[in-house]
Each structure stands twice: as C-alpha cells, then as structure tokens.
Amino acid sequence: MPTANAASDVVLGTQAEHRDVRSFERATPYLLPAATAICFILAWEAFCYFSGVHPVVLPPPSAVLAKFFRFFPLIFSHSVPTTLESLVAFLLACLLGCGLAAVVVLSRRMREALWPNLVFFQLIPKIALAPLFIVWLGIGSESRLTFALFVTFFPMLIATVAGLEHVDRDMLRLCRSVGATRLQVLFSVRFPSAVPFIFSGMKISITLAIIGVIVGEFITSQRGLGYLILFASSRQETALSMAAIVMLCIVGLVLYGAVALGERIMKKWYDG
Amino acid sequence: MGTTVERLVADDPDDMYVQCARVGKVYATGRSAVQAIKSVDLGVREGEFVSLLGPSGCGKSTLLMIVAGLETATLGAVTVAGRPMDEPRTDIGIMFQDPTLLPWRSILENVLFPIRMMRRPLPAYRSRALELLEEVGLKDFAEHRPRHLSGGMRQRAAICRALVHEPRLLLMDEPFSALDAITRDEMNIALLRMWEHHKITALFVTHSIREAVFLSDRVLVMNGRPSTIIADMRIPFARPRQFAIGDTPEFNALCGALRDKIGEAYRGAGTEVH
Ligand SMILES: Nc1ncnc2c1ncn2[C@@H]1O[C@H](COP(=O)(O)OP(=O)(O)O)[C@@H](O)[C@H]1O
Ligand SMILES: [Mg+2]
Numbered sequence: 328m329p330t331a332n333a334a335s336d337v338v339l340g341t342q343a344e345h346r347d348v349r350s351f352e353r354a355t356p357y358l359l360p361a362a363t364a365i366c367f368i369l370a371w372e373a374f375c376y377f378s379g380v381h382p383v384v385l386p387p388p389s390a391v392l393a394k395f396f397r398f399f400p401l402i403f404s405h406s407v408p409t410t411l412e413s414l415v416a417f418l419l420a421c422l423l424g425c426g427l428a429a430v431v432v433l434s435r436r437m438r439e440a441l442w443p444n445l446v447f448f449q450l451i452p453k454i455a456l457a458p459l460f461i462v463w464l465g466i467g468s469e470s471r472l473t474f475a476l477f478v479t480f481f482p483m484l485i486a487t488v489a490g491l492e493h494v495d496r497d498m499l500r501l502c503r504s505v506g507a508t509r510l511q512v513l514f515s516v517r518f519p520s521a522v523p524f525i526f527s528g529m530k531i532s533i534t535l536a537i538i539g540v541i542v543g544e545f546i547t548s549q550r551g552l553g554y555l556i557l558f559a560s561s562r563q564e565t566a567l568s569m570a571a572i573v574m575l576c577i578v579g580l581v582l583y584g585a586v587a588l589g590e591r592i593m594k595k596w597y598d599g
Numbered sequence: 600m601g602t603t604v605e606r607l608v609a610d611d612p613d614d615m616y617v618q619c620a621r622v623g624k625v626y627a628t629g630r631s632a633v634q635a636i637k638s639v640d641l642g643v644r645e646g647e648f649v650s651l652l653g654p655s656g657c658g659k660s661t662l663l664m665i666v667a668g669l670e671t672a673t674l675g676a677v678t679v680a681g682r683p684m685d686e687p688r689t690d691i692g693i694m695f696q697d698p699t700l701l702p703w704r705s706i707l708e709n710v711l712f713p714i715r716m717m718r719r720p721l722p723a724y725r726s727r728a729l730e731l732l733e734e735v736g737l738k739d740f741a742e743h744r745p746r747h748l749s750g751g752m753r754q755r756a757a758i759c760r761a762l763v764h765e766p767r768l769l770l771m772d773e774p775f776s777a778l779d780a781i782t783r784d785e786m787n788i789a790l791l792r793m794w795e796h797h798k799i800t801a802l803f804v805t806h807s808i809r810e811a812v813f814l815s816d817r818v819l820v821m822n823g824r825p826s827t828i829i830a831d832m833r834i835p836f837a838r839p840r841q842f843a844i845g846d847t848p849e850f851n852a853l854c855g856a857l858r859d860k861i862g863e864a865y866r867g868a869g870t871e872v873h
Contacts, residue, residue: 495697495699497695497696497697497699498699498701500664500667500669500693500695501693501695501699501712501713502716503669503687504667504668504669504687504688504691504693505687505689505713505716505717505764506687506689506716506717507716507717511716515712515715515716516701519701519703520701520702520703522703596703597702597703598702598703598744598746599702599703599705599743599744599746599747
C-alpha cells in the first residue's frame with residue numbers, strides 16, 4: 328500500500344525528529360492550559376481597554392498586577408493569618424476525621440448511633456451556620472477555625488471510613504485467624520491501607536479549609552485575605568481586591584501542592 | 600453409589616486430626632436464609648492431604664472457614680487435634696485465592712505478619728521466615744515489595760506466611776485458581792514439597808479435578824443443593840509425585856470417576872451438567 332509506505336517514511340524520520348515529537352507531546356499538558364490562560368487574560372485586558380468599562384467595575388489584569396506588586400507587603404501580611412488558620416483547620420479536620428472514622432469502623436454500635444446523624448448533619452448548608460458560630464465563640468480565630476473545621480472535616484471522614492473499610496475480606500480473616508485484636512487490625516492493616524484514600528480526602532479538605540477560613544474572615548475578622556478582599560471592595564478598590572484574590576490563589580496552590588507532594592512521598596512508601 | 604467410593608464415617612473418629620460431625624450452616628441474610636451446607640461428615644488424618652472438590656457455590660469455602668473457626672456451624676461440631684473448634688486457633692495456617700500481601704511491607708515482613716499479630720517476638724522467627732522463603736525460591740526477594748513479584752511468587756510468599764507460626768494444619772481455599780495453568784502446576788509441586796517437608800495436615804479446596812487428584816491422598820466431592828459430601832476417593836499414587844503421573848491412564852481414570860460423581864449429583868439434583 329503506497330499510503331502506508333508514505334506514512335511509515337514520515338514516521339521513520341531521523342532520531343532528532345522523533346525526540347522533538349516526543350518532547351512536544353510531553354509538554355502539551357502544561358503548554359495548552361498555560362496558553363489558554365494567557366489568551367483569556369489578554370482578551371480581558373483588551374476588553375477593558377476597548378470597551379471603556381469603569382475600572383471599579385472591572386479593572387484590567389495589568390492594573391491588578393500593578394496593585395499586587397505595589398501593595399505586596401500589605402497583601403502578604405494579610406495572607407499569613409489566612410494560611411495559618413487554613414492549615415490549623417485542615418490538620419484538625421484530619422485528626423477529627425480519622426479519629427471519628429476509626430470509632431465508626433471499630434464499633435458497630437457507635438456506627439449505628441453516629442452515622443445517620445453525621446450524614447444528616449452534612450446536609451445542612453454549613454455556610455448558614457456561620458453567624459451562629461459568632462454567637463457561640465465570638466469573633467476571634469476560634470470561631471473561624473471551628474467554622475472552617477466544620478466545613479472541612481466531613482470529606483475527610485467519608486474518605487477515611489471508605490479507606491478503613493476497603494481492606495480485603497480475606498486479609499481480615501487472616502488477622503482473626505492469628506488472633507489479632509481489633510486495634511492491631513486498625514493500626515497494622517486498616518490505617519496503612521487507607522492512606523491513599525486519606526490523601527484523596529485531604530486534597531478536598533485543604534481547599535475547603537481555605538474556603539471556610541475566608542468565609543469566616545468575611546464576617547468576623549479584622550485581618551486576613553478575606554477581610555482585605557471585603558475591605559478593598561467596600562472602598563471601591565476593585566483592583567486591590569482582585570490582587571488579594573491573586574494572593575489567595577497562590578496560598579491555595581501552595582497548600583494544595585504540599586498535600587499533593589505528601590501524596591507522592593506516601594505513594595513511594597506504599598508501593599515501594 | 601459407585602464401587603470406587605468408600606464411606607468415611609466407618610473409620611475410627613478418634614483417629615482423625617480434623618473431624619466434622621454433621622456440620623451444617625445456614626446463613627441468615629436479612630429476611631431470607633441460605634442453607635450453604637446441609638450436613639457434612641468428614642475426617643482428615645494427621646499428615647494427610649485431603650482435597651474438597653466441588654463446583655462454585657456448593658459451600659466449600661464455608662466449610663473451610665468453619666474448620667478454621669472463622670465461621671460457626673449452625674449444626675454439628677468440628678474438632679481439630681481433639682479440641683472443639685469454636686474460635687480461631689494459632690495451630691492453623693490459612694491461604695486464600697488472593698495472596699493478600701500488604702503492599703507497603705517487604706516480603707519478609709509480610710511472611711512475619713502473623714507473628715506480629717500474635718505479639719510473639721519477631722527476631723525469634725526471622726530465620727524461620729527466611730528458611731521458608733528459601734524453600735520456595737524467594738530468598739533473594741525477601742526485601743522486595745509484593746508489587747515487584749509475579750502472581751505465582753506472591754502466592755508462594757503467602758504459603759510461607761501461612762506456615763511461619765508452625766501450624767499443624769494448613770487450610771487452603773482455591774489458592775491457585777487465579778493463576779495461569781503453567782504457574783499453577785509449579786505451585787502444586789512447590790506446595791507438595793512444603794507439605795512433605797513440614798509434615799503438616801492439609802485441607803485443600805479446589806474446583807479443579809486434576810489439581811485435586813494430583814495433590815491429594817483423598818478427594819472429597821461436595822455437591823448438591825444444599826450440599827453434602829457425596830464421594831470420598833482414595834488417590835493411590837506414590838510420593839513424592841511428579842508431573843508425569845498426570846499422563847498415566849490411572850490418573851485419567853480417577854479424574855473420570857470423579858467427574859462422573861459430580862455429574863451424578865447434578866442429575867440427582869435435577870440440574871443439567873454444563
Ligand atoms: N456471608 C454469607 N452470607 C450469605 N450467604 C453466603 C455467605 N457466604 C456464602 N454464602 C452462600 O453460601 C453458599 C456457599 O458459598 P461458598 O461456601 O462460598 O461456596 P464455594 O466456596 O463452594 O463456592 C453460596 O450459595 C453463597 O451464596
Ligand atoms: Mg469459595
């Protein structure tokens with residue numbers, strides 16, 4: 328077949344050509360989203376420039392960037408409490424999620440008592456509870472942390488329970504046949520095999536922790552990126568507000584990246 | 600009943616290492632109940648290799664789990680080594696269809712897993728674990744993770760894990776049925792070597808007629824709905840056994856006789872043989 332020959336001629340080019348094709352293929356997952364984002368930002372810039380929209384309504388990306396660098400010390404100082412509170416809420420959610428999951432998996436009675444209530448609880452739109460937390464805990468960071476923990480822990484719980492129960496039935500039989508206690512099974516078998524599940528839960532929880540803290544800052548705080556965003560918006564400083572959002576994205580990326588890195592390290596340990 | 604079949608119950612029950620007397624099992628699942636085993640009498644002598652042969656769903660696993668003390672019989676009684684079997688005991692080793700090794704632990708750590716669960720001192724068993732691994736040709740893989748081993752190698756590690764705490768009875772539930780035919784033959788040879796060397800009693804569940812005949816001193820056929828043991832056939836080949844016996848007319852005759860037994864039971868139950 329002549330067409331097949333022609334095709335194989337193209338495929339069997341020089342080594343250099345091969346390498347080019349391969350490195351391009353490898354780069355597209357990074358190049359394409361980056362190019363898309365750049366196109367979007369350019370279109371936004373062009374829209375602001377040509378439409379004459381008021382910068383309070385929609386500042387151009389260049390103005391946002393300028394604000395970001397000009398007010399970087401301010402923005403950075405506000406990002407510190409937001410980051411720390413998100414982290415603390417996340418870590419508490421991990422502890423609480425894993426602890427409660429262990430209780431639910433260890434004891435059938437506890438499971439029967441708790442699980443339906445937990446699921447019902449999860450159905451409450453938790454944002455609606457934020458004002459109550461102020462009533463109960465005041466406007467300090469306890470209030471924001473508790474609220475963020477509230478938003479964050481459920482995915483952690485669900486993922487951990489799924490992981491703890493994922494253990495092979497025959498593995499559990501083996502454990503019973505050699506007289507392993509429930510706690511031994513929990514710590515030697517269930518938790519280690521749940522680790523990949525726990526990391527999936529953590530990836531969801533870390534983003535929810537940030538959301539929880541920001542919502543908390545919207546309604547209570549005098550500090551933090553949530554506060555800065557609200558403050559700047561109320562002063563019609565839309566560009567500064569957006570610059571704070573840029574910082575928030577960076578915080579989110581760093582925190583999520585840390586969890587993803589942890590997951591990679593864990594995979595090495597898990598699979599060897 | 601055919602002429603090659605001898606009834607087991609006539610033997611002296613005190614002679615038996617594993618003794619099941621009128622064992623029955625009903626699973627209660629919600630509103631309905633499944634009768635998995637109607638009534639089973641069986642005995643395994645000390646040091647004997649006995650296979651339980653039967654089609655899927657006839658209650659082989661259930662019976663094995665009852666012997667292991669992992670399920671309770673709803674009828675009858677099981678004794679192992681003269682003591683009633685009402686809870687799991689450490690003089691028993693088990694193997695399942697899947698090796699169920701822990702992926703985050705090395706092969707050696709996996710083999711030592713039962714010792715850890717029994718809260719016995721690990722160092723005391725380390726050399727035994729390494730010897731077992733050497734016997735199945737896995738010594739060089741002791742520090743590897745299960746992921747780096749083939750299916751057959753993993754199942755060999757599972758044999759070592761089942762034997763590490765020096766059990767006197769080895770219970771196996773279709774341990775090789777997930778392996779390809781060639782690996783399976785190798786595993787059969789490896790298992791027989793281990794069984795001969797360690798002088799243990801073995802109860803082996805399978806749905807492969809040839810595997811049962813190749814491995815066993817006796818093959819018990821389980822069938823019917825709900826099931827009982829319908830045949831008990833002695834396999835007279837000398838030990839140690841070689842692959843070659845699989846080509847002999849005697850071997851094929853035994854397989855044929857067992858196949859007839861299973862078929863008979865199907866027809867008896869009013870079911871077509873597939
Ligand atoms: N835990 C269980 N609950 C309810 N029914 C079961 C359970 N385990 C097995 N059975 C039923 O008991 C019968 C025998 O099962 P099993 O012992 O696994 O057979 P085999 O190992 O010979 O394939 C099957 O009909 C199966 O559906
Ligand atoms: Mg089975």
